[in-house]
Structure formats: structure tokens, C-alpha cells
Amino acid sequence: MPKVTDEHRDRRRRQILDAAVACFDRRGLHATTTDEIVAEAGLSAGAIYRYFDSKDAIIEAVAAERHAHERSLLADALAGDDPRASLRSFLERYFVWLGDPDEQRRRRVNVYVWAEALHNPRLAGVVTSGLAPLDQSVRAVRAAVRSGAFPPGLDAEPFVRVVLALLQGFVLQQCWDPTVDLEGYRATALATLDALLSATTEA
Amino acid sequence: MPKVTDEHRDRRRRQILDAAVACFDRRGLHATTTDEIVAEAGLSAGAIYRYFDSKDAIIEAVAAERHAHERSLLADALAGDDPRASLRSFLERYFVWLGDPDEQRRRRVNVYVWAEALHNPRLAGVVTSGLAPLDQSVRAVRAAVRSGAFPPGLDAEPFVRVVLALLQGFVLQQCWDPTVDLEGYRATALATLDALLSATTEA
């Protein structure tokens, strides 16, 4: 009856991962001890090691999960055939996500992961594969330029990076100050992109 | 002769801070041990404690210094009386800074600090006082809107946050991939802001 075992296993991993995110959110990746995670999960010291090889493995799993949403949003956007609609929809959904109070807390962990990725190759992989099937996005934008959906002269890669920066920068700002005005930012950011996409040519 | 003593003291602090930045750049804030910093600085284990209270104090000092450049850039911008020229000049100088190879390495430390600020109140202060005399900037933008320098209907705080996001997001992206095309980004980011500032009204 592997069904039961698998379900149990998944439930436990979920439990541990949730506990880890809660702890990481509060005290960061390094200040958080395995004991804290275990206590938060309501387990004993050794229990987590049946489900993860090490604290680092937990961090990696958390990181991967934390970037899964962005990856899925991006995948959906890339799947559409109307570039402007896709981009708009991607942004709308991203801003909905930014507005979710639970996610706001959990998203702090993403920032920890962003920093950790700077010297941890496995996390670097997670992060760059997260918001950064850049290549695909860039190709899609190029196609949109060729098809006339986006203005001629639009430089695809920088454009994609500008979109991402608008999002990532706001994630940072929101983490530093959770009371930041999301709606205002959303409006201005979208207007910014609209303005850019309306411009006939750019420098 | 406190002069000599002070000079000596400053030189030592400089030496320690430079060593710390070099180490932090390579291995992050936590993986770096005081022994590594000391070795990099060519000092003995106990030496740093004559100049800093603790490793955390070193991190804070590094953080403060790492954000001083941004603060100064911003201060200059706020001092000007032509809003558009000030913004343009601020951005130009910021992009020059982004292009400096030495700074590119050192800027990785900023990202470490950004993350650490999430649960370290002292660093939070450093970070938000860094790029974020937001209030002053917002007030300046409001004045520019009122004076007609910036388009009417421009929402000041979101606008400032968009500008910062464009910069901070790129800092992240450049840290993750140092080969990123800075020039392309600069052109597109500037065009983006130009487009926004040219628009009569926004949504």
C-alpha cells in the first residue's frame, strides 16, 4: 500500500517545508536552527532527516517551491498567442500574488534565497530557472516585435529585464516595508510599460 | 597627539572593512568567519575587536558604507532645481556606477545586506535610509508635478518606487549574471522613464 506511505510522506514534507518557511521568514536562513524548524513542525530533532538529507536540502526545497509560482505564471504567459494580452495577464496575476497577505510573509524567504544564490550554486540554479527562463521570454518578445504586436525597435532582452526588475524591485520594497501602496505601484508600473509599448521607437 | 592615533585607527578600520567586503563578496555574510576577515586583512584574530565591537558591527559598518554612494547620488539629485535634469543625471551616474567592474563585485555585498535587513533592525535602518529617503524624493517629485516639470497626474510615491525598482532589480540581475548587457538595459530603462514622463496622464 504505497499510496498511504506516499501520502504520509508528502504530508510530512509539506509540514516540514511549511515550518521551515515560517522560521526562515522570521529569522532568515542562517539564524534559523534545525531545532526551531522541528519545534515549529511539532516533530523531534531527528524526524526531519527521514525526509530531507540536511538543512541545506530543506533550504533548496523551500527555494524551489518558492519560485514555482513565478515559473508557472511565466509559463502561462509564454503559452498565450497574444503578446500584449499575455503580458498584461502575467502582470495582473503577479500583482494579485503580491497582494496576498500570506504570500507577502512567505515572499521574504525568496529574498533570502536571492542572496544565498550568490554563493550557492544549487540555489543559483533555482533562482535563475525561476523568473528566468529569460531566453524563452526574450524569444517571445522578439517574435512579438516581428509580428508587430510590440513596437519595432524594442530591444527584447532589456525589455524583459525591465519587466522583471519592476517586479523584483517591488518585492524587495514590499519586504522592507509591508505597508507600501501596492495599488499605486501596480498602476504606475503598468502605465510605465504601456507607455513604453506605445512609443513608436526608442533610443 | 590624537591626530596620529585617529589616522591609525581609520586606516585599520579601512583595512578591516575592505577585507570584510572582499570576504563577504566571496562567501556571503554568514559563511564568512572572522578568521577569514582577519586573514584577508593580515591581522591577528583579536585585532578586529579593538576597532569593532563584533562581527555584526563590521557588517553594519560595511552595510552603511555600501549604501553611502547611493545616498550621495540621491542627495545630489535632490539638491538640483531642474527635476528632469536631476533625475536624468542621477540615473546616468547610477549606471556609470553599475558599470564599474570593482563595484560590481562589491555590490554583491549590498544584496546580502538587503536580505539580512529583513530580520536585522539595524541593517533595515541602513537599507531604508540608503536608497530610501523616499519621503524626500517623493516630496521633490510632487513639487515637480505641481511645477509642471513632471506630467500632471503622476503619482509621486509609486513613481519613485518604479525608478528604484528599475535600479534594484537590475542590481540583482547583474549579481546573478555579471555578463548581462548593461548598455541595453540602460537605454531601455531610460526610454521607459522617458515614455512615462512624456505621457500626459496615466491610468
Next chain:
Amino acid sequence: MPKVTDEHRDRRRRQILDAAVACFDRRGLHATTTDEIVAEAGLSAGAIYRYFDSKDAIIEAVAAERHAHERSLLADALAGDDPRASLRSFLERYFVWLGDPDEQRRRRVNVYVWAEALHNPRLAGVVTSGLAPLDQSVRAVRAAVRSGAFPPGLDAEPFVRVVLALLQGFVLQQCWDPTVDLEGYRATALATLDALLSATTEA
């Protein structure tokens, strides 16, 4: 039907003991975990505790079994009435045992037990009762000296210890280097004892 139960019980103990010996052989007494033994035996983690009180109990049982052969060889030798023939036969059979490839592997466990016996009183008992009904052997040799079968002046206890040393020392050497020349050693060791038993008197 206790018969069935007992048979089952014995089969399981056998299974566990065999698995333990295989694991001990490979990684020693301490590096071997109960999980490894259980896996090797194809049982579940908790199963062994129905048949043994603890890992230590398994080690003791293994140790006892590992020394049973020597004890039986010795018992046979002590049962004979021709001292020289008994000794010769004991040695011959011991060397046959030394030549058995399976036993060569398993005998490594004996060495682990020899060491462990140094601070584990129960194992000390097993070891010294193993090759070491020294007293009986010594008495038998004394009788042989009195009867004229062994040379007068032969010091019984040291003689027995020399015989044992010749065997134990070789066990060690064979464990360290399994390719050692058994036949050559057998010939020389037997010649050594022959020479000693032929000598009229000793120093």
C-alpha cells in the same frame, strides 16, 4: 505448538546473526548500524528487538558463535589420549579452517571482538572462554610432560600460549593481508612446534 515457534525463532536469529556478521565484516562493530543489519537481513527496523535485546546482545551472540568453532576444536583435542596426535590434529583442523575462504572473511569479526573484549566484560568472557580454556589445556600438557609424551622441562602454560599465539598472530596477519601464504605458514609453524617438542630440554 512451541516447536514451530522455536524453529521460527531460531531461523530469525540465524538470519539476523548472519546479516550482522556480513555487516561487521565490512565495516566493523561500531560503524555498522542496526539499520544496515536489518537491511542485510531483509527485516524491518523493529524486528531485531524481538530476537535480541540490543545491538550489544547481537554482538555478544555473534562473538560467542564466532568462537564456538575454536572451542570445539579445542574440546576435541583435549578429549584425545595421545597428546602429540591431539595437538597435531588440532593444528591441522585449525589450518583447514584458516584456509576456508568464507571463514576468512567472517574471521575478521573475531578480530573486532578481540579488541572490543578489552573494555567489554561480557565479550572478555566470550574471548577467554573461546580459545582459552587455557587451564584445561595447560593441565593436559602437564600430564603429557609427566607421561613422557612431551619433553621433560616443557613449561606447560607458556607452551600453550605459544601455540595460541602462533594461531592468533596469523589470524591477524591474514586479516590484514588475505593473500598471505597459508601453506608456507602452516609448514613453518608446524615445524616450529615439532622442533620444540623434539628438543630434549629448553632454556
Next chain:
Amino acid sequence: MPKVTDEHRDRRRRQILDAAVACFDRRGLHATTTDEIVAEAGLSAGAIYRYFDSKDAIIEAVAAERHAHERSLLADALAGDDPRASLRSFLERYFVWLGDPDEQRRRRVNVYVWAEALHNPRLAGVVTSGLAPLDQSVRAVRAAVRSGAFPPGLDAEPFVRVVLALLQGFVLQQCWDPTVDLEGYRATALATLDALLSATTEA
């Protein structure tokens, strides 16, 4: 002034090694904790790590030192030019060593190392390089046979192994029972070898 530092370093290593041997003697290699070693040495938990990389490194160092005496005895024996005198002298000195009460205790550690060597390659190296520049000894014996100092027909390698077995076997027996009669053993063992070396030919 590296002299002082080196001396200090050596003294500390000595202190730690002595403490380790005392602990290993009492409770074996594995039952001994680093805390025990540290307490025995009168140091703090972290202190040993300035002098050794790990507990394993301490074990290796102890092992190497524990076999140094045998190696030196053997080296002396191999340096002589009268084979019989060299062998006799080697054995005499070995038996003196066996009689030293302090060494008797410490020699228990050798036995622990012998066992550990069975699955620890580094210790295997220490052990086999210890009593076992077998090759050199074998060559020396061969030369002695050729020169007529030893009986013709004496099989060199087995002979060397017999000598070693006589010693190693006794080390074991003495560890198991410290009250064993050393003098009796010495006399019988030497007589045994004399008898062997007097024999005209062997099987």
C-alpha cells in the same frame, strides 16, 4: 620566535595524544568521546581542533605513534650484520617493552588500532608499515639463509611471520590477562625459535 611556538605546539599535541591514549586504553576508540579526551587533557572542547583536524586524525596520530616503537626496534634489527644476534637482540628488547607496566596499558590501544585497521585504510597503512616492513625482514632472512647464518631450507617469509605471530599473539593475550607470565613466555618463545633455527632442514 617560531621556536617557542613550535615547542608549545608540540607540548600541546603531546598532551592531547597522551590524554587520548589514556582514554582509548580505558574505553576503546569509539566509546571515547572528544569531550573525554579534552577533559583528560585539561582543555576545553574546541582546543583540540587547533592541533588536530578531527577525532579520526587523533586516532591516526595515536596509531602512528603507537607503532613507532616496533618500527624502530625492527629498523635496528635490520641494521645489524649478524642475523642471529640481531634477531635475539630484537626479541630481547621487544620483551623488555612487553614488561613495561605503563606500556602494557598503552599497548591495549595498539589492539584497538589493529581492529580498526580492518576497515580504515589509513590505519591499515599505519599497521602494516608498523611491524611489517615484512619485505625488508624477509629479504634479510633470505640473505641470512644464503650466508649460512640461518639453516638452509628455512622459508623466509613464513619464518618472519612466525616471529611476528609469537609477539602479536602474546600482546593480545597480555591485554586480555595482564597477569600472564611474561618470563615464562619469553623463555618458551625464544626456545621455540632456537629450536627452529637449530633444525637442519624443515618440511
Next chain:
DNA sequence: GATGAATGAGACTTCATTCAT
């Protein structure tokens, strides 16, 4: 009888910090 998830004591090790010299 069997299972295997869970327990939790305790092992080894690291590292920021102190302090005698």
C-alpha cells in the same frame, strides 16, 4: 508477530569572542 515512523540523547565540530602575555 511485524512494521517503520518517530524519538531524543548525545556525538563531533565550528566559530565569535576573550584575555594573558
Next chain:
DNA sequence: AATGAATGAAGTCTCATTCAT
């Protein structure tokens, strides 16, 4: 002022053993 050996609290992880199912 500087040194660097020493400290010791605390962290991660292992593993023999238990017990509900």
C-alpha cells in the same frame, strides 16, 4: 596596541531504541 591560544555555547546530524498500528 597586538597577538593568538583558548574558550565554550551552540549547531547539525546520527542512530539505537520504542511503540502505535
